[in-house]
Amino acid sequence: MRKLPAKLASQLYGAAELIAERGLDGTKIEDIAEATGIPKATIYYHLDGKNAVLEFLLGDLLDMIAGAVGVAVTSEENARTRLEAAVLAQLGVMLEHPSLCRALVGDLGRATRLPELAAALRTAFYEPIEQLLADGVSxxxxxQxxxxxxxxxxxxxxITVAGLSAAVEGPSADPSADAARFSAAITELVLDGLATPGSRDQRRGDPL
Amino acid sequence: MRKLPAKLASQLYGAAELIAERGLDGTKIEDIAEATGIPKATIYYHLDGKNAVLEFLLGDLLDMIAGAVGVAVTSEENARTRLEAAVLAQLGVMLEHPSLCRALVGDLGRATRLPELAAALRTAFYEPIEQLLADGVSxxxxxQxxxxxxxxxxxxxxITVAGLSAAVEGPSADPSADAARFSAAITELVLDGLATPGSRDQRRGDPL
DNA sequence: CTTGGTTTGTACTGTGAGTACAACATACGA
DNA sequence: TCGTATGTTGTACTCACAGTACAAACCAAG
Structure with missing residues (x-):
């Protein structure tokens, strides 16, 4: 069941839009069969049901994100620069695949209840950030x-909410431009903060 | 259907934990009936089905958040201070009601597909922040x-991801202490940023 | 005690997920 | 060429559960 033939896999993507639009509940297996051209019996031959369809699609998205972020993180730059690259990479993939993101938001609950996906979610989104923050201190x-x-x-x-909500707004004409825009805004926020220069540090006394 | 008798409303909260745990799909109406002590026929007399149960519960949570944040935002302090108060207020309510938050995450898709809830979500979470940021510039x-x-x-x-994920981690012994802790971390991030003092401003040339 | 809203049990209908299975296709080695 | 294994697909089921129908009971308030 894990190694779904390539042809079927590509056909399955035809269901992403559908699931994004109506949620997995609102989508009948028959609808998926029709949208992808894969007959219901064949779907059940390879996959363990509706959840598995979602699991397959989201697993792929998460792999893409983890991959892109992984590359961004593995450079010789300092952590701050790599953080910027990681943000851009994550947003880039997300905006490239808006309907997968919408499906992810829509069925987040189900996703987090599927153990493999929950782990992949963590790996794709959270862990790289955590690591970079630690690296940056070093x-x-x-x-600190x-x-x-x-x-x-x-x-x-x-990062994630910005990406998801951009995806939910509907597909954009130029995903990579949007990614750059959001990425810049997030970087500005996360690195420099929102306090005005004058008021900075009037709160805490100890710089470290 | 909007003005559900108070007694039933309070009984309905007995279903929150259940829905949080298993998702709305994994929860049978019969289960809800059993958990709340309200017979199925009575539920259907007042409510339009399972979705309406979720809608009722989440609507309440969102009202609480919007209320608490609204109070925090309406003070005479400057926007930065009010932002800190708003963060604390939002996290406070969220950590006070972890199972409602878990239900919200779990059925986010359904929630955003329910028009009233989608609007309430925006009002409770997003709009106050947007407003404060604008006020702060003024x-x-x-x-800027x-x-x-x-x-x-x-x-x-x-803010929201921190709150939701804290809620998902399971209920804490001291919600308000946790809220304070998270609130401090978020405030530190959002106001001061993560860049080291030395490296600050080496990126952009124009301060405005 | 009657009228009108609630409450609840019981029995029903309808939909759609998932299964069973048989017929057929395709590949590949003997 | 055949035989066997592996995939493909249509058809016809089963079964669980949401939602509905309805009648009997209940409980005000006039």
Whole structure:
């Protein structure tokens, strides 16, 4: 069941739009069969049901994200620069595949209840950020924060929500331009913060 | 159907944990009936089906958040301070009601497909942030950014993902302490950013 | 005690997921 | 050429569960 023939796999993508639009519940297996051209019996021959269809599609998306981010993270630059690259990479993939992202948002609950997917989600989205933040403290390119885990989570949220919501807004004419725009905004926020220069540091006394 | 008797409303909360755990799909109406003590026929007398149960529960959560944040935002302080208060308020409510939050994550797709809830989601989470960011620029307590909409979205994501994921981790012994902890981390990130003092501003030339 | 809204049990209908299976195709080695 | 294994597909099921119908009971308030 794991190695679905390539032809079928590509046909299955025809169901992504459908699932994104109506949610997995609102989508009948018969609809998927019709949209992809794969007869219901064949779907059941290879896959363990509706959930498996979603699992296959999202697994692929998550692999793409993890891959792109992985490349971005593996450079010789300092952590701050790699963080910027990772943000751009993640948003790039997400905006390239809006209907997969919409399907992901729509069936997040189901996704997190599918153990493999939950792990892939973590690997694709959260862990690279967490790692970069730690690296940045080591190489001095990012600040030490009081609660690294919580901050990593928030950074992850900032990126992911921006990407998902851009995907939900509907496909854009120029995904990579959008990715660059969002990426710049997030980077600006995450690196420099929103406080005005004058008011900065009037809160905490200790710089480290 | 809108004004469900108070007694039933309170009984209905007994279903939140169930729905959070198994998702709405994995929860039979009969299960809800059993968990709440409200017979199936009575549920259908008042509510339009399973979705309406979820809609009722989440509507309430969203109202609480919108309310708490609304209070936090309506003070005489400057926008930066009010932003801190809003973050704390939002996280406070979320951590106070972890199973509602889990239900929200789990059935986010359904929630966004229910028009009333989608609007309530926006009102509760996103709009207050957007407003505060704009206010901060006016009163000088927050920096002007290049793409305010994208930044507002990211801030919203940072807060919300932190809250949701804390809720998903399971209920905590001391919700308000957790809220304070997360709130501090997010505030630190969002206001001061992660760049080290030395490297700050070596990217963009124009301060405005 | 009657009228009108609620409450609830019971029995039903309809839909769609998933299964069973037989017929057929295709490949590949003997 | 045949035989066997592996995939493909149509058809016809089963079964669980959402939602509906309805009648009997209940409980005000006039």
């Amino acid at each position: 190489d001095g390119s990012l600040r 924060v009081a609660d690294p885990a919580a901050v990593a989570l928030s950074v992850f949220g900032a | 009163d000088g307590s927050l920096r 950014v290049a793409d305010p909409a994208a930044v507002a979205l990211s801030v919203f994501g940072a």
